[in-house]
Amino acid sequence: MVSVPAKFNKQDGMLKLVAEGARSVTWTPVSGSSPQVNVRIPEITNLQQTPATAAKASIRITAKDNYTFTFSSGNAREDQQLVTNTLRQWIEAAKASQSAGSPATPAANLDKGGGQSGAMAMARAIAGAAATTRSEEDTYDDAKLLKDVELQRSLLNSSPALRQRFDQALRDKPDTITIAQFATQFWGTRVHLLRSHAAEKAQGLGTYNVLSVVKPQHVDGSIKLNMTKEQIQLIFAQHPLVKRVYNENVPQIKEGEFWSRFFYSRLIKKLRGEKITDTDNLDPKLDKYLDFDDDDGQARQLTMPTVPRIIDIAGNEQNHSQKQGNRPDWTMQPNSYDKVPILRTLNRMSEKMMADVPPSDAHQHAPAGMDEETYKELQLRDLQRSEEDNRVVLKIKDQSQLFAAGQGLHTSSSAAAYAKRTPAEVLSTINHDMGKIMSARSKAGGVNLETVIGVEDDSSSEDEAKPRKVVRIGARSTRSAATSQIIKAIKQRHLHNDDHLAFHAAGSGEQAAKYGLSQELFDSLAMTHNTTVEFLHYFWSVYLSGDPDRAGEVGRLIETLDKSLDRIKAIADSAESERSAKIDLLMKENEAYAKRTGKRRRFDPTKVEGGAQAVNKMVGPLKRAIRSAKDQFEKSLHEAMAQTAALTSRTSEVVSNH
Amino acid sequence: MNAIDGTVRQVKTDDTPPPSLLAIVLDTNPHAWAHLSSTLPLSSAIANLLVFINAHLASGNANEVAVIASHSRRAQWLYPTPKGPISHHPSSNGDANGDIEMNGVSHPNGSTTTTTPAKENANKYRPFSTVENAILSNLSNLLSSTTESDLASTPTTLIGGALSLALTHIAKSTLLHSPVDPLASDNPLSALADSESVARTQRIPLTSRILIISVSGDLANQYIPVMNSIFAAQRKRIPIDILKLAGDTVLLQQASDATGGVYMKPERPEGLLQYLMMAFLPDAVARRSLVMPSAGGVDFRAACFCHRKVVDIGYVCSVCLSIFCEPNLPGNLCLTCGSYLSLRAAQTATPALVARKKKKRKRVAGTDSATPSGTPAATTPMHP
Incomplete structure (x- = not known):
């Protein structure tokens, strides 16, 4: 029941959407008590509203006459939205029930759902996939996930490591932080886990071949049959014939008796695809259905929404063999049911089950009927215009022009160190140094590397190619220092490298042992x-x-x-x-x-x-x-x-x- | 194809390790070497490096080496000596100058290195002396051509250019080494040359690595070219080893980490040879079975594109991935690509520590190394 202030024919009044009983739109003037306007929803043929940018917010309902209501309250725009949205849903629901041709259904729906919510459910169902996906997305919303305590609890239960962490953090948390705050913080960083858990939980078991699962058992000489309500429903769904038999017989036979007879009848053998032998029980009531076909659903399955081009013979006149003067093809005709019944039954069962399952091997948004590759192959590319280039050109500016990228000697991080020498000194130092090795080289016809590197374990001789400093280059002490540094680095690397391997393989024990x-x-x-x-x-x-x-x-x-x-x-x-x-x-x-x-x-x-x-x-x-x-x-x-x-x-x- | 060109290619199954190409980028920044002259003069470093190169060449018959000097204003080949007009020194002898083809080791060509008169030492293994002569003469040429104004203008070295040279050389050598890419299955010739396909699949590709001997800091200046080189090396699976004798470490550490190379910052530079031999001699094949030394903590920080500062927390353009150090861009446009880029939302809120009073405090971005949960990118994870 929605009620908003609205003007009609320049009179103030209340516009009401009545959800109880027959849904209708009424308008009552402020002065009067009885509604002046009363339009039943199914009568509405058109609904218009002023665009959101217009100054006035009003709607026009077209039934037998035109009614224009102008919303007069402070937040007229919201009222307008509310009313139009509700009305739209109601109208859709009404139309749907009319087109379905079963006026009982929406009525029942109404009674059950209690007014608007029933209508909403109806509208949602009609709106179909779009609406459901939206509501699905809603369930994965961050805020919703963070509030869902049940979900969090179940996630904690399913993951011991997380539970441990949660408990530990909960124990150590300062008392001043409330549990709610703590939980929000804890889950705030783990929304993705919650989301995947929610998705995981939403998965359900698919249908299965019920008749092969339900088996009567002999207990103490009597026969016991354990069937759940879901199983019975599934049997009816999978075998329309059983539903028919049940409908026609059950008031006469008791339900329990029906099922026990059914599970020993020739009928079930046929439905399961087993061979019927002469020794099987005769059941006059059920046996008469033996010749009926269990294939109500087949018509539905045969009309595929789209026939893939590759098998669509009808779509290809040239391949019509009879036009070429051939006899009708007799190889692929359906033959009698009795030959290998089990195969047929199983095939049909699988088909039925798979019919309701969205294919997992195909892309959901792929073009219907053929895949992208096939489509591309069939395209006549030569005849097509070349597509316009829709790439965005990225204009990269030259960085060095934009900024003062140049670095002077004085902005350098080592400026202090370099400032000790002028460039001239630098050059002379280097050239002097290099001069030594060059002169040694031209003298000896090549550098005597053995002396130059300074590795002389029995060193006492003066080496003129190298200036002797406080620590000689290549002295033993420096070499052993280098060795120990490298060995240290290797050890550290070893410790880290095994992180990946050992942590999964051997657990923390080995890791701990390494650290003692x-x-x-x-x-x-x-x-x-x-x-x-x-x-x-x-x-x-x-x-x-x-x-x-x-x-x-x-x-x-x-x-x-x-x-x-x-x-x-x-x-x-x-x-x-x-x-x-x-x-x-x-x-x-x-x-x-x-x-x-x-x-x-x-x-x-x-x-x-x-x-x-x-x-x-x-x-x-x-x-x-x-x-x-x-x-x-x-x-x-x-x-x-x-x-x-x-x-x-x-x-x-x-x-x-x- | 064998029949046509008349060469005989023997199909041999080779158990020896694949040939390895070592490209050495030697940072010859005169500032830094002059600064280091008291502890490790350039001449000694060169000598040590020559020994290391000899060790590398000696450890495999087909091993190759390339040495590039990354100087203050340019990157220069030290070995092999480039031919043609790039050559800075006219060849003094009448020997055919040119046929060097960057394969000097396996077919040492005397003409490459004889510009400076140096007597051939009969007691030295020829490939060693070839490399030695080339490096020394080219280096002395390079240093003698360096002017004071070159030095005054920059404190650092052109590591980016040198890295690119090394990578191109490696790419070229790899091609020369196995002219037909074994992976190119769509090569029309592969169907024809049946007999050769056996040989091709058995040809072991050249394994290459780059060793950078760095003495300069301030490399953030060349963040973009160096980073591009790093990614190229990463793609080609070329490890970049770093021997950092001096200077700050920001960029090169990332290079070795990203490419799986070795990073070393010697505590005692005097022991250079030991560092070279122990940490850098094994080639990529040998490294698979070794635990290589690693420095542990890697500084993953990036340099911003606007001021070339190394930042803890940066702001990244969603279109061109440029990094900026501050969120206030002029006109909310990315400085590099000009796309609209508003960074207001990326700013962290001012922490409020005093309840319910209007306090305005500015938090300077990038003063801490811990990770605020909102900005997981561009922070500094450190290994212990």
Whole structure:
């Protein structure tokens, strides 16, 4: 029931859309109590409205007469939209019910749905695919997904890793943040997961061959038949013949008896495609349907919406064999049903089932009837005009002209270092240096590389080709320094490289062992890392939201980050105690070994890996991130405070001036 | 085709590793080398490099090398010596100048390097001395042709041009090495030359890599050309190795990371040879079975197109992918391609830390390295 103020014939009044009973549009003047205008929806032949840009918002309803209503309230435009939309739906529904020729259906629909909603449902159904897709999109809307607690819960249940993370984060969250806030933040970064989960949940089981699944069972001599309501419905849908038999017989026979007789009849054997033998039960009631065809649906299947060109014989007169004087083709005629019934039955079942399933191997928006390739092949390209080039020309301007890209000596990052020498000095230094090697070369007929590189392990001889500096080039110390740097880099790379392989294959255990930590510690460290990253996410999203209402939240999140640091420290401590326990154990072993053999093994406690050092090294970046967040926060807070102070002092000055 | 040109191509199954081409880009920025002269003078670096090149050539019969100097104002070939008008030095002897064809190692051609009078050392393996002579004479030519005004105008080096030279040389050598692309199945000749197709499938392509020995910073200036070279190398699966002796690291680290090369910044440049031999000698085939040293944290930051600054948080044009360091573009037009580009929405809101009072504070973009959830792009992930 919609009721809006509207003028009719320059009189004020109320325009009402009556949904109860027979739907109609009525208009009642302010002065009067009974409606002056009453138009029933099915009578409406046309509906017009002023465009959105017009000054006045009015609609014109054409039935037997023309009625023009002008909306008179403050938000006339919205009223107009509301009325026209509702009316349009109603009219569509009315038309649909008329064209369907079954006036009972919309009436039933109305009763069931209770007025407008029933009509809406009807309109939606008629509007078809467009409307459904829109509503589908709506269910995947971010805001809706974030509100859907049930969905979130089911996602958590289906993914243990996520659940763990959620619980952990929930436990560690500051008390000042409500669960609702927390959930929004948590899911805010994971909307895509929710969306895919929603899509996953929307998937349902398709139809299947029911008759082969339902099997009567013998229990204690009696026959038991377990069928669900859905199965019965499916049988009716798949086998229209059964529906007919059921309709014609069930009041006379009891339902249960009907089904048990049916499952032992020759009829079901035929429907299943089994061979009927003489030993099968005779059932006078059901056997008379044996010769009926179960193929009501076949007509529907045969009329394909589009026949692919490739098999469309009718579309190709030239291939009409009878015109060439041939006998009618007899090879591909349908033959009798009885030959291999099971194949036919199965084929027909599959066809029926697949008829309602959208094809998964074809593109949904592909042109009907033929695919893109075929279409392109059939095109007569020679006869077509060449298409206009619709590419957008990207005009790239020359960067170097636009900006002062040139870099002088003094803007350089190494300006300070380079400034020590003038270009002339630079040149002379270089030339002098190069001169040495060149002269050595022309003297000896080539450079004596062995001497030039300076790798002389028994070095004492002065090498004139090279200036001797504090550290000689190629000296042993420098070479071993280089070696250790490279070995270190290789070790680090090794640790990282195996990340990808080992993490999936062997889990975190191996990873932990590399760092000299126990698996539990490693896992709890990973968990802490996860939640801390989670809180960092919250922090930045709240911090950068610029919403003064959430200002308090930022502070609390900083506290949480502090707590995260404590947690990391706790793990580092336990890692340290783990390591000292390990060292003790090794010491004891060594003692035992020394006692047993009388020899002492060298033991270096610093070689034992793990401990707080390993932990701190691993969480280094995380700590840096926390520190950076805190620094940023403190700096901003400081500035904000200073500004507040300045502002208040200024206000007080203003006040005192007055 | 065999019958026509009369050459005999033997189909041999080759178990030896494929030949490898090493293109070395030597940064010869005089500023930087003068600065380094106390720790690692250019002459010693060259000597060490020559040893390294010899090691590379010695590790495979068909191995090749190319050396390019990336100088302050231009990029210059050191080896092989370019022929023709590009050549800066007239060939003094009457030897046929020209037939170098960039394959100097397998068929060393004396004419390439004899411009500076240098006696052939009978005790030196000929290919080694060829390379050595070419590099030294070309380098000294290059340095002697450098003027003070060249140096005064720029503090850095033309790494972009040198990289392009290296890539083109690699492309050319790869073609020369296997003239018929084995992947080109639509080649009309492939159907004809039946017997040859066996040989072709067995031909092992040249594996190439680039080694940049860099001493200059300020490479952000050439962000675009270098980045393009990096992507080209990535496509061609050419690893770019970096040996960074001095200067800031921003761009080249990305080059090695994107192409799967090795990045090294020596702590002790004096041990140059050790670094070269240990980290950079294995070719692409050998690297498959080795763990190569890596520097760990990679600086992924990009340089903005407008001021060539390296930015933490940048703004990207959705049409041409230009990077800008600040969201206030004149007229809301992209500076590079002129498309409409409003960056207002990309700006992060001013954080409000004091509840419900009108506070205006400007947050300077790009002062933190952590990731605000709104702008996942153009930040700085760091490996520990």
